[in-house]
Amino acid sequence: MLDFLFCGTNMGVSIIELVCRSEKRKNLLVYLKDGPRNLAAIKEALDVTSTGVLPQIKLLKDNDIVVQKDDEYELSIFGNIVVQKILPVFKLTRMLEKNPEYWFSRDISTLPMKFMERLGDLGDSEVIEPDINSLFDPPQELIDHLLVSQHVTTITSYFHPYYVKHFVGLAKKSVGVNLILTNDVYERIVEDYEEEAEVFFGMDNTSIYIYEGDLPVVSMVCADGFFLLSLFNKKGIYDHNKLISTSEEAIRWGHDLFEYCCLDLQEKE
Template sequence: MGVSIIELVCRSEKRKNLLVYLKDGPQNLAAIKKALDVTSTGVLPQIKLLKDNGILVQKDDEYELSIFGNIVVQKILPIFKLTNTLEKNPEYWFSRDISALPMQFMERLGDLGDSEVIEPDINSLFDPPQELIDHLLVSRYVTAITSYFHPYYVKHFVELAKKGVKMDLIFTNDVYERIVEDYGEEAKIFFGMDNTKIYIHKGDLPVVSMVCADGFFLVSFLNKKGIYDHNKLISTSEEAVIWGYDLFEYCCLDSRKKT
């Protein structure tokens, strides 16, 4: 081989995109050019280089990853995804404190690459993002984690539960007690509904808040000063939603179901 595998795979955006595209199966040149928005002149030299180094093989008029290429892509793909996540929203990620996230979720931050940062203005600092409200209104199942009391969230959760939406919620004990104190009889009715499951987390939660609704994901972290600045990350990608559901299930392991 004339170049190292890392250099071969990572130094060229065209090669990287090509390998990620081919991980799902063989493709001909026409499909490659259309999917990656490249010309023959732009992509054929990259294909030749990958073929010469045993990463790609050609069968008739189609190109596919070799066995070795498949191994390389599967190992490097999480790095590609993580890099894309950090490069898309660098100011957000490098200002967040994610130290409380379990390592398996840090390693999967690449799943949140197709996300948008929501920075509320001073006049709507304490309001939930409109994108969240819009998705909650049409969702049939909602999971949420919250380590702080927010009357807007409680209000919307209660309204959704009354409409029959299935809800699984994790609160810290302090948040749970605040809801009971502030909402009284309404909280008892809310917590007693058949379509609502409430879990009380034993310790500190790894995020400030997280919501997964049908096809929607929201998460917020403290910043590195330990302050909640109300910046949120939202996404409608399947990978982000699954990341959120998995984090919920993880937090359930250290939570007690309220009966």
């Protein structure tokens, strides 16, 4: 799929080398994917000088990846193809460089391939490692965002009393709540919180789906402007480390995973 990126350029190197060897060239191409920009805008957005960026622009122009129209620079048709192919690699690399210990210790084998390929969308996330005194407490960032959200979307394969208490409270305040639960979690809620469960599951603003089998994540929460993800480590243990983000890409990744699981449920029926 990426074979054409290894063909030669006017420099005698592969396109992938030309694009990836320089951080300035990578940043410039990512910036230009959103449309033409003049030199002043490029310098401000990328925090570079004319001396620093003009040689990179020339190299990309000489290899037909960037074209100049009047005083603006933009990706050529070929440049657009290159960026679309290689952008996921840029994003994934940056994600791994930001939180290497977390990602190299996670078991991502349970994720559908299409979501593995989009892991770079989680690049702006932060890792939360709870201390021993708050190991079982939900992150304060999650609580704060749930209190001001109008819609909450959640996937969970483990039971936590917090979810019962606060999700019922949110639903009573007319917040839209969408949940995918494993059958074990569902039965635990019904058994331990029978009255609350009856009210919650019967509300018009709640949608509950029972997932047979193993879910692809330990838990995932999307609230307004907030995303949380929990994965098993490579030993198959839930160590309570969580990934949180406020980026639109991460939130979209979470909503898409929820929709994927819903479609999977429909196909199993």
